[in-house]
Amino acid sequence: MAIDVTAVATDAADDSAPDRRRGLRRGKRTWHIHLALIVICLVLCAPVLYALLVTTQDKSAMLHFQLFPGSALGDNLHTVLDTHGLGTYMLNSAIMSVIIAVGKAITGLLAGLAFVYFRFPGRGIVFFIVLITLMMPTEISILALFNIVDQLGMTNNLSGLTVPFLASATAAFLFRQHFSNLPANLSEAAQLDGANPIQFLFKVLVPLSWNVIGALTVIEFLYGWNMYLWPLLTVHDDDAQVVQVGLSGLQQTGNEGITYGPLMLGALIASIPPILVFIALQRPFMKGFALSHDK
Amino acid sequence: MVPLFIATAALGALVGWRAWRAAGLSGSRGAWTVAPAGLLGPLLTMWPMDSCTFEPNRTGLDIAVGVVAFAAGAAVAIAVVAWVGRALSLPGGASNLDTGDNYGSWKGGRGIPWLLLLPTLVILAFFLYWPLAETFRLSTHLVRLNAPIEPYTCVDNYTVMLGPSIEWWWVVPVVLLALVAAAEFLARRFADPVSDLPGGLRWLRGVLMVVAAVTVAAAMFGADYRRYFANTLLFTGAIVVVGLAVGLGIALLVSLPIKGRAVYRTLLIWPFAISPAIAGILFSLLFDPLIGMLGHVYEALTPWSMPAFATNPVLAKIVVILASIWKNLGFTILFYIAGLQNVPTSMLEAAKLDGANAWQRFRHFILPSLTPITFFLVVTNVTYGFFQVFGSIEYLTKGGPSGATTDALTQIYIVQNSNVGEGAAASVVLFAMVLAVTAWQFRASGRRVHYGA
Numbered sequence: 001m002a003i004d005v006t007a008v009a010t011d012a013a014d015d016s017a018p019d020r021r022r023g024l025r026r027g028k029r030t031w032h033i034h035l036a037l038i039v040i041c042l043v044l045c046a047p048v049l050y051a052l053l054v055t056t057q058d059k060s061a062m063l064h065f066q067l068f069p070g071s072a073l074g075d076n077l078h079t080v081l082d083t084h085g086l087g088t089y090m091l092n093s094a095i096m097s098v099i100i101a102v103g104k105a106i107t108g109l110l111a112g113l114a115f116v117y118f119r120f121p122g123r124g125i126v127f128f129i130v131l132i133t134l135m136m137p138t139e140i141s142i143l144a145l146f147n148i149v150d151q152l153g154m155t156n157n158l159s160g161l162t163v164p165f166l167a168s169a170t171a172a173f174l175f176r177q178h179f180s181n182l183p184a185n186l187s188e189a190a191q192l193d194g195a196n197p198i199q200f201l202f203k204v205l206v207p208l209s210w211n212v213i214g215a216l217t218v219i220e221f222l223y224g225w226n227m228y229l230w231p232l233l234t235v236h237d238d239d240a241q242v243v244q245v246g247l248s249g250l251q252q253t254g255n256e257g258i259t260y261g262p263l264m265l266g267a268l269i270a271s272i273p274p275i276l277v278f279i280a281l282q283r284p285f286m287k288g289f290a291l292s293h294d295k
Numbered sequence: 296m297v298p299l300f301i302a303t304a305a306l307g308a309l310v311g312w313r314a315w316r317a318a319g320l321s322g323s324r325g326a327w328t329v330a331p332a333g334l335l336g337p338l339l340t341m342w343p344m345d346s347c348t349f350e351p352n353r354t355g356l357d358i359a360v361g362v363v364a365f366a367a368g369a370a371v372a373i374a375v376v377a378w379v380g381r382a383l384s385l386p387g388g389a390s391n392l393d394t395g396d397n398y399g400s401w402k403g404g405r406g407i408p409w410l411l412l413l414p415t416l417v418i419l420a421f422f423l424y425w426p427l428a429e430t431f432r433l434s435t436h437l438v439r440l441n442a443p444i445e446p447y448t449c450v451d452n453y454t455v456m457l458g459p460s461i462e463w464w465w466v467v468p469v470v471l472l473a474l475v476a477a478a479e480f481l482a483r484r485f486a487d488p489v490s491d492l493p494g495g496l497r498w499l500r501g502v503l504m505v506v507a508a509v510t511v512a513a514a515m516f517g518a519d520y521r522r523y524f525a526n527t528l529l530f531t532g533a534i535v536v537v538g539l540a541v542g543l544g545i546a547l548l549v550s551l552p553i554k555g556r557a558v559y560r561t562l563l564i565w566p567f568a569i570s571p572a573i574a575g576i577l578f579s580l581l582f583d584p585l586i587g588m589l590g591h592v593y594e595a596l597t598p599w600s601m602p603a604f605a606t607n608p609v610l611a612k613i614v615v616i617l618a619s620i621w622k623n624l625g626f627t628i629l630f631y632i633a634g635l636q637n638v639p640t641s642m643l644e645a646a647k648l649d650g651a652n653a654w655q656r657f658r659h660f661i662l663p664s665l666t667p668i669t670f671f672l673v674v675t676n677v678t679y680g681f682f683q684v685f686g687s688i689e690y691l692t693k694g695g696p697s698g699a700t701t702d703a704l705t706q707i708y709i710v711q712n713s714n715v716g717e718g719a720a721a722s723v724v725l726f727a728m729v730l731a732v733t734a735w736q737f738r739a740s741g742r743r744v745h746y747g748a
Contacts, residue, residue: 030553037553040545041562047577047621048566050588054580062586107418110411118408119400130415133423135733139682139704140726143711143718144429145422164422167415187401197407226570228686229708244572244686260580267576274568279561286633 051264062260076261080250086266088239089246092158094273096242097224099162104220105213108171113201115172116179117187127176133169139229146233155234161242165224171216174288178212179205214281215288225274243270296341296349299362300334303369307333307376314377320384328380329373336372340364344435347449356457359515360450367727430726433719440712452720458517465514468507475500505735519698520706520721524728526612527702531680533616534623538676539669541620542627549628550635560632567625571683574622575615575690582614604692608699611692615700618687623679627672634668635661670736677732681725703728 042049054062057070080086114120115127138145145164146155154160182205190200206213231242238246247270250263278285308326310333315325341364347353348361401407434452436445479496509528513521549559569577582604584590590601604610638661646656685704688694694701694709701709703725711718 030551033548033551033553034555037548037559040548041559044563044566044621044624046588047574047581048569051577051580054586059586065586065588065591107414111415114408114411117401118411120405120408123408126412126416130419133419135729136423136427136726137678137682137729138423138426139685140722140729141423141426141430143707143715143722144426144433147429147433147715148421148426164418167418169419172415191402197401197404197411222568226572226686228570228572228689229704232689232708244570247572247576248690258579258583260583260586263576264580267573271569271573274570275565278565278568282561286629289633 048268051268054260055265055268057261059261072261073265076265079259079262080266080269084246084249084262084266085238086243086246086250086269089241089243090270090273092240093225093242093244093270096158096161097221097273099158100165100224101217101220103162103166104168104171105216107167108175108216109201109206109209109213111167111172112175112179113197113205115176117197117200130169130172134173138164142229142233149234156237157235157240160234161231162224168220170219174212174216175209178209182208211284211287213288214284215286218278218281218285221277222274296346296365299365300337303333303337303366303373304330305333306369307331307336307373310373310377311380314381315384318381318385320381324384325377325381328384329377332372332376333369336369337365338368339372340368343432344449354454356454357450360453360457364450427726430719430722433716434723436716438715438719440715445716448716452714452716453724455717456517456520456721456724457515458521462514465507465511468503468510472500472503472507475503508731522698523701523703523706523721524724526700527681527704527725527728529612530616530619530684530702531677534619534680534684535673535676537616538620538623538627539672542624542672543631543665545624546628546631546635550632560628564625564629566621567623567629569622571619571622571686572690574618575687578614578618578621578687579691582610606696608696611696611700615684615688615691618691619680619684622687623676627676630668630672631665634665638664674733674736677736681729 053067053069055076056073057066058072061070061072111130115123149155149160149164154163186204187200190204195203226244227242228244231245235241235245238249243266247263247266250266251258308330311325311327311329312322313325314329316322344361344364346361348357348364353361435447435449437448437451438445475496479500482496513525516524545563549556549563566574581587581589582601584601584603587601593599593601602610604614642664643656643660646660651659682704684702685708688700688702688705692700694705703721707718707721707725710721
């Protein structure tokens with residue numbers, strides 16, 4: 001099925017006559033598509049490739065735009081890791097992101113269980129109250145949130161960075177949708193076996209939900225790892241800072257101007273975990289959103 | 296204030312009448328149900344504010360803000376009462392408010408669902424609902440960091456954002472709107488019923504309504520805040536329009552049946568895992584006038600050297616927009632690739648047999664079946680444009696040069712150093728923008744989203 005669709009997409013994309021499709025299927029005359037895609041890939045990867053190049057160069061090499069690696073990588077690595085403690089920032093970011101991702105998955109699973117497998121007065125209203133928070137991004141009330149978290153004494157540490165984000169409408173909604181699509185007799189069978197709701201959740205539902213859990217993990221891990229404004233507001237101690245904000249310390253490691261070598265090295269290192277998580281979980285991510293199901 | 300109460304009560308009656316009639320119920324009952332909401336709803340905002348904007352010796356701007364707050368309270372109450380009231384009046388009563396799925400009720404344990412929901416509800420109440428309420432409270436106070444007293448300042452934090460007076464040019468789209476509405480009315484009465492002139496006018500009226508609403512709002516703001524909100528809309532608009540168009544083009548290309556598709560896809564998609572802040576860092580290098588790649592290329596191709604984006608307002612905006620589009624493009628491509636896999640093939644085959652050419656098939660079959668995905672992508676890209684560009688801006692320009700790249704969130708961050716209350720007021724305006732955009736998107740999608748196949 002995918003091949004037929006994409007064959008039609010071919011025509012739309014390069015505006016050719018329908019007959020060309022047959023040629024494409026035989027693998028002929030595709031070089032121009034390859035060329036276009038290679039150019040696009042190069043353009044889209046250029047910011048990172050150039051940054052990669054710069055991490056190895058000293059200032060004079062950068063000024064003269066040399067397209068081969070220099071020898072400054074070791075120095076930059078030393079600046080980034082030893083002098084500026086990128087490792088601490090990375091560790092803080094990792095702990096924060098994992099707690100947020102796991103927390104949202106658990107609260108979302110529990111909420112989905114309640115919404116789908118229980119009937120209670122006010123269920124519709126409660127669901128609406130949860131769902132409507134999709135329209136209230138944290139950023140809208142971020143100053144007030146800071147006040148509240150400050151009053152609770154949670155600034156400057158991990159609890160302030162994670163607790164406000166341990167539940168979300170996205171998680172509750174995703175699991176509710178997923179559970180609603182599972183066979184209805186699962187819960188009856190579990191009840192006949194004498195299971196309690198929590199056993200039912202972890203023994204029956206979770207094994208059927210790995211794709212959704214994977215998808216949610218990607219979204220929430222990236223959300224946590226890439227968060228910028230909130231840690232900028234709440235964390236002032238360098239030891240507790242996360243990597244997105246900590247990178248600003250690499251902007252001027254020397255005496256004059258922006259030191260691009262260390263800055264780019266730090267930026268690239270800080271991008272490795274989210275990219276790895278995304279690539280590792282790409283398949284459940286697509287399936288969890290029911291994006292690649294075959295009809 | 297009495298005329299205002301009469302107006303909102305009448306509005307409530309009208310909304311109720313229409314809502315009940317649309318559901319096949321008695322219109323007058325609807326009017327009697329919703330009118331009290333119009334009467335009492337304004338108290339939602341007027342009571343906490345102690346009606347301060349309507350005291351004597353207030354300025355025109357104070358009163359204008361007060362009227363908006365008054366109307367907002369009425370609108371919320373009317374919407375909620377109309378929605379709940381109508382659901383209760385329909386056959387089925389309270390069960391209309393349930394979420395619909397009726398299976399899988401677990402036996403025993405009445406408290407269990409509440410226990411399961413407790414973590415979610417507590418977190419949302421403490422860290423989303425409470426801060427939102429607190430934002431409204433802060434927006435009427437003067438709040439300085441570490442100052443023990445937070446004096447109540449009525450709507451001063453809002454009027455600070457507004458201009459000394461309303462600009463004259465708000466009249467232009469409003470007059471145009473009135474003309475088009477009149478033309479549509481006349482065309483409907485007198486024109487040949489076969490011609491589709493009223494349809495075109497109707498579309499034009501819809502567009503003008505949006506333009507007029509934005510213009511009137513913009514005309515009220517002072518020059519500074521008008522620029523911050525305009526920047527937000529500019530960045531968001533560019534991200535949505537350019538990002539979606541380019542993303543769809545690339546997705547079409549990479550969906551072709553060629554070798555190595557999977558490799559291309561991964562190469563195209565992964566930048567979306569990079570953070571806005573790091574996108575800003577990468578583009579600050581790319582556009583650096585001395586050592587940036589584009590600077591070198593620009594110097595090689597032209598006799599000039601590249602202007603510094605840190606001092607050039609136009610280039611600064613372009614760099615921020617490009618970095619933001621680049622960061623989110625992978626996400627758009629990913630979802631469009633998935634959407635293209637779900638295009639119903641039977642329809643396309645049939646269209647091909649009927650002689651539809653590639654463009655026609657794209658325009659009439661592929662594009663309509665992509666509308667649910669497009670709608671989803673518009674929503675996510677708008678949210679991204681409103682709230683995530685801040686990270687890129689901070690590493691690129693910090694809002695400069697002289698405010699050229701300051702968007703609403705950046706301004707909120709900057710101004711909270713001097714007055715948290717003003718930041719909160721700007722947040723409330725931003726919240727209103729989010730609600731307006733969301734409502735508009737849902738209206739548009741309700742009309743156009745294609746759920747075929």
